[in-house]
Amino acid sequence: MTSNNYGLVPASAGALAEPRGVDEILLGFARMLRVAGVAVSPDRVQSMIAALGHLDVLDEDSVYWAGRLTLCSNPDDLPKYDAGFAAYFGGEVPKPSQSQPPQHKHVEASFGMDDHAPEGTGEQEDDPIPGMASAQEVLQHKDFSDLQPAEREELRRLFELLAPTSATRRTRRYGPNKRGITDAHKSIRAAMRNGGEMTRLARKRRRVRPRRLVILADVSGSMAPYADPMLRFAHAAVRRDQVHTEIFTLGTRLTRVTRELRLRDPDKALRAAGAAIPDWSGGTQLGEMLRAFLNLWGQRGIARRAIVVIFSDGWERGDPTLLGEQMQRLHRLAYSVIWANPHKGHAGYEPLTGGITAALPYIDHFVAGHSFASYAELAKVISHA
Template identity: 60%
Template sequence: MPERARGAATAQRDVVDTVLGFARTLRHAGVAASPDRVEAMLSALGCLDVLDPGAVYWAGRLTLCAGPDDLDRYDAAFAAWFAGERPRAARPPGRPEVHLAASAPLDPGTGEGEDDGETPDLAVQASAAEVLRHRDVAQLTPAEREHLRRLFGLLVPAAPMRPSRRRRPSAQGAVHPARTVRRALRGGGEVSRLLHHRPQARPRRVVLLVDVSGSMAPYADALLRFAHAAVRARPGSTEVFTIGTRLTRVTREMRLRDTDRALAASGAAIPDWSGGTRLGEVLKVFLDRWGQRGTARGAVIVVCSDGWERGGTELLAEQMARLRRLAHAVVWVNPHKGRAGYEPLTGGMRAALPSVDHFVSGHSLAAFEELTGVLKDPRASHLSHARGGTPHGGRHPGKDPSHA
C-alpha cells in the first residue's frame, strides 16, 4: 500500500478509536451514547475538520445527546476526555486539515485519503487519557492529578439493589388477586385477564470505611473522591467513615455537591489524618456504635485500606468475622494489589481476608471503574475474589440468612 494511503488509514483509525473511547466515557457519565448515535457522529466528522475542537464538540453534542439532561454531562465528559474546557467554534489558524471519509474504516490498512503526516491532536489527547486511566494515582504528576480529578467527576458508582416488601404492577410475577378482581368487576364480573405484581427493588445501603493513615496518604484523595461520587449517586443509602487511630463519620460533609468543598470539609473533620492505624479497635467502635444498630446490617461494606495494623491481628480477625455476619457482602480495596507480584502477606490482610467476599485493587481510575461493577452485584461469582477456601460469592460459614 502506498505510504500516503497507509498514513491516512492510520489517522482515520485514530479518530474512530477516539470517538469510541469518548462514547464509553459518556456512558460512564450517564449519557446513553448508543451505537447508532456514535455512527452518526462518525458520519458527521467525515464532513468536518477533526482538528477543529469546535467542530468535534458540536458534532458530538448534536448526535450523542438525547435531551437537555445530557448536555451538562456531555460538557463535563468532553472537557475531561479531551483535556480542555468547552472549545470555541473557531479553528486555530495555521493548523493542517484532516478529513474523515463518510464511512471511516475500522481495520487499519484500508481506505483512501491524503496523509498530512500529523496525527490529530484529539486522538493524542484521548490516548493520553486512556493511558492515565490505568496509571497508579500515587505516581502521577500534579497536572495528571488535575486531569484525573475531572475524570473522577464522571464516575457514577452503581448501587446494589435488594427486594422490598412493597410490590409494583408487572407483566410477570405472582397474581395480584385484588387488582384482578377489581378489573373483573369493572368488566361485568368476568375474569378476562390475570394481573401480576412483583417485589419492588430498593437500593441496598453501602458503607465505605476509608483508611486515612500515613501509609495510605498517596491514595486517600482518590478514595475520598470515589466515596463522594458514591454519595452523590445515592445520598440516602450511602455512608462514609474514615478509619485510622479513630473512627470519623464524614457522610454529612460528603453530601456537599462540589467535590473539592466536600473533601476540604471532610479533611477539617478528620482528627487523625496521616496518623497510625488501629484497624481492629476502630472496627470494634464502628460495630458497637453503628454497625450493630443497623448501619452494617444487610449492607455492602467497603473497607479501603492497605491492611497495616499497629495493634493485634486477633482483634481485627474477630471484628471482621463479626462484620461479615452482619453485612450482605464485604469488599476490601487495597491499592497495593494493583502492583505486579503483590501478595497479601501483612498480618492485617491475612487476618481480614477470610471474612472478605471481594479483594480488589484501588490504585487507578480503571480499578475504581471495576469496583463500581463489584458494588452493583457483590455476590456475582465471576468477580475478583481472594478468600481462601470459600467459593466465589459464597456465604461465609455462620452467616445469618436473614441479613442477606
C-alpha cells in the first residue's frame, strides 16, 4: 500500500506519490499523545500507519480503532487517547453499537475530502488534510489574548492532555539495580546461602525521585488574559504529581492554591482556586510577594533544590530593587528558576521593564508563555531542567 494526499491506494494503481499528507498527520497525532503521557514508541507508530494501509483512511472509525489498538499499551492510556483523538481530529470519539459493527461513515468534518474529485476542473479545492493540520498548528501558536470562545474551548481540551513532569534527582538511598556498584552485603549474604560459593554479584544504584515543582502565578490585572491557561497548566502539573507540586498566586497577596487545584476536574479546580484568590485581577507587588513566599514557605524547604516557575509579565508596582534582592535569594535556594513571560513570545520584545531587568540576572531559563505551544515547550524545559 502507498499513501498519497488523498488517502491510501494500492500500489498497483500506479500511485507513486511520496507518503506525505496522511503520514504527517498521523505522526503529529502520535507526537501529541506522547506529550499527553501515552508511551507511543516508533514501532507502534509504524504499526498504526501499516494498519491504515489496509483500511479506509477517510473513515473515522477506521482511524480511531487503528490508532487505539496500536498506540495504547495499557488501560490507563485509553482516556488520554480518547481525549487526544477528539482534540486533534475535532470530532466525537466513535462508539460502535453492541448489536452490529460500526458503520463506515466518511468524516468530512475532520478530514473533509473527496477521493473521487475530478482532476483538472480548475476549481479543485486544496488538500484539506494539511489544511486541518495547519489550523491545529495555528491554534497552538495563537496568543491567548486573541482567542475566540470556540478556540478557548478547544485549547481547554488540549490542556487536559498536558502532563508536565519535573526533572529527577538522585537521593542518598540506594536500591537494587542491574547496573551500578557492587553491593557487598547482599553479595556476601547470597554466597552464604549457597554454601559460601559466590554465584553472582548483587549491584545497587542511588534511587531517583522527582524534584519539587513550585509554580508562582501572577494574577494581576495585566495578566488577566493569561490567567486561565496559566492555572490550567498548574492544574495539569498538580494532577501529574500531587506530592511534589506546589502552586501559589502573586498579586497584592500571596495565596496557596495547591489544595484547590488537586480537584480532578479542571473546571471545578479553577472555580475553587478563583474563589480562594482574594486579589484576582488587582495590582501586583512581585518583590513583596516573593519575600513573603521565601519567608513563609521557601526558606523552610519548599524552594530548596526545587524547580521554581514564575508566570509574570514583570510589571512591578513596588521597588524593582527589592524584587532583584528576593530573586537572588530564590536563586540561591532553588535548583532552577524559570520565568515564563507572555510578552516574550511577541516579535520585537525586549526585557526593558524594571521588574524583568532586576530579575533577569537570577533567571536560569527565560521562556515565552503566550500560547499553548509555548506551554508545551515550557513542560520540556521543566522536565530537562
